[in-house]
Amino acid sequence: MMNELFILGELMEEPQSGYHLRNALQVSLGHHRKISYGVIYPLLEKLEKKGFLEITNVESDKKNKKIATITEKGEKRFFELMKMPVPKGAHNADIYLIKLDVMQHLALDEQIQLLDQFYQEQKDIIKDTQNALQKLAEKDSKDHWYASRKFELRLRQTTVAIEWIEKFKHELKKEW
Template sequence: MYELFVLGELMTGEKHGYMLQDVLNNAVGLGRKISSGTLYPLLSRMTEAGWIHLRIEEETKGGRTRKIYAITDAGRQRFEELMKETLEPNPEAEAALIFRFKMVYFGYVTKEVRLACLEDYLQIIRRSREYVSRFEAYLQSQQPEPAKQRNQLLRMFDYRKRLGEADEAWITAEIERIQAEED
């Protein structure tokens, strides 16, 4: 997932490691942070794989050196492959995060790749909604105890259903909008 993010960010232009870490931390949202101990080994592996190029630059303030990363042709190819990869529904939250990363970089892929990604995520949303509906029906028919917990589970499922409905409506509208775009 972080490979996709790094390559996507580098599609926009070269960046130094601290900037990549800062943007990534903002992208993953509250409660989840990417440490230097995660990011820099990833950048090293990506450099070794030939997907990105590292350039060392002397920084004028403080005399510190700065590592600047840029995407290579092999990195652009890898980015395209990652954008085309099918989303895995488990864990669902991870699929949602990867989908959001992909959406940010839709401007760098073809209409077909964007539509495939949206359709892929739409299927995950629909499967999730089906799961919630089945479990909700089970709770209503079996009436497991304690009632207090059962009732709260039903409230939580109502919340998830409403989120799923909104997600599905938005994704469906986005698919229609992209389909209407001229090639």
């Protein structure tokens, strides 16, 4: 879902090559996630077979480039994916990053709803982290002290995310 959503979201902007899509996904997710061409190109072919995009060969600088263009069916799929709840799990944060990256294609109320979901996710992280800190405080040990520092970092990160969400929502409402 994650890579499919990203590709369709990027193609909502303009037709692009697999090379460009891979680089854009790498920038969006950050250097901690390695995105290989071995993931992107097979996915492009799969999306083409499903009718979500069309791939055309374009000659450029003595090279053949394959350019992907989203179809009407692909646009419908994009909006379907954007409306799906973000599943709990390992790639949860990455999916939110992708949805936030391409949410400009949604109506304002849907953008606000997405930000509210992301806000709630941060609140849940804070609650879980505070519970973990309470358990760690029950026993004084070197391991618990180090673990507490890590959880304090997580609290600060989520607090910054919440401040960002609140500011972004305010700007969205004012701007649009």
